[in-house]
Amino acid sequence: MKKFWLSGWTKALAFALCLIPLGQLLWRVYVNDLTANPVEFITHFTGDWTLRFLLITLVVTPLRGLLRQPQLIRFRRLVGLFAFFYGLLHLTTWIWLSSGFDVAAMWADVIKRRFITSGMTALLLMAPLAVTSAAGWVRLMGYARWQRMHRLVYLSALVGVIHYYWGVKSDIRMPVLYGAILAVLMLYRVVKRGIELQR
Numbered sequence: 127m128k129k130f131w132l133s134g135w136t137k138a139l140a141f142a143l144c145l146i147p148l149g150q151l152l153w154r155v156y157v158n159d160l161t162a163n164p165v166e167f168i169t170h171f172t173g174d175w176t177l178r179f180l181l182i183t184l185v186v187t188p189l190r191g192l193l194r195q196p197q198l199i200r201f202r203r204l205v206g207l208f209a210f211f212y213g214l215l216h217l218t219t220w221i222w223l224s225s226g227f228d229v230a231a232m233w234a235d236v237i238k239r240r241f242i243t244s245g246m247t248a249l250l251l252m253a254p255l256a257v258t259s260a261a262g263w264v265r266l267m268g269y270a271r272w273q274r275m276h277r278l279v280y281l282s283a284l285v286g287v288i289h290y291y292w293g294v295k296s297d298i299r300m301p302v303l304y305g306a307i308l309a310v311l312m313l314y315r316v317v318k319r320g321i322e323l324q325r
Contacts, residue, residue, distance in 0.1 A: 140201050144208040147175045148215075165223045172216035173245075177290060177304055179209035180252075180283045184311045191318075203259045206279070210256040213249045220245075241292035244285050251282035283308050 151171055154160055161167045183206045190198040220242075225232045235242045255276055257263075264272045287308055291301040 137200065137204070140204055144179070144205065147171070147212065165219070168223065169216065169219050172212050172219055173290065173293075174300070176209055176213040176216050177283070177286045179205055179212060180279065180286060181304065181307055181311070183209055183279060184283060184308070188311065188314050188318075207256055207259060210249075210252045213252055216245075217249055241289055244289040244292060248282050248285040248289055251278050251285065255279055255282070280312065 151168065154167075183202055186198055186202040186205065190196050221227060221232065225235070236246055237243070255278060258267065258272065258275065267275070287301055287305045290304065291298060294301060
């Protein structure tokens with residue numbers, strides 16, 4: 127099993143799987159199947175996948191422990207980078223399709239509309255994590271400092287859930303579901319840390 131997770135083709139397969147949402151979106155653009163409100167559809171689609179990839183990133187650590195497959199950690203950086211990639215697509219949709227590159231209007235939205243403020247905050251928190259995800263940054267910063275900074279992923283996921291919750295108009299089931307998943311993942315880490323301290 128160790129050879130399976132460490133083989134080059136599994137990393138390539140993981141990369142291809144992460145591209146599936148983008149492929150789905152491009153196909154729907156090609157066949158003109160973006161619902162009656164294309165901008166809203168693309169906005170929600172890219173935002174949903176940003177949050178999903180963030181949560182998958184957080185799932186990797188408990189999964190590698192529960193399955194006793196430490197090699198799974200090699201996929202965490204890849205998934206995290208794709209979370210940032212889809213977050214950038216989400217931002218681009220807002221800047222280009224929703225706001226038409228109107229800087230004044232966008233700034234006013236960031237200041238006045240809390241769900242946009244929270245969304246920008248979540249993406250800004252993800253940016254340094256994406257930039258410093260390469261192994262060279264661990265050596266440059268030192269592992270302890272690098273690890274502390276990368277705990278921002280928890281805050282980014284939380285703010286992302288809040289952004290989603292504030293952004294929906296009536297149906298809050300999905301943001302509540304994502305929030306529940308995040309709560310379980312955080313509870314797992316707290317319990318695991320408590321057990322380690324008692325040993």
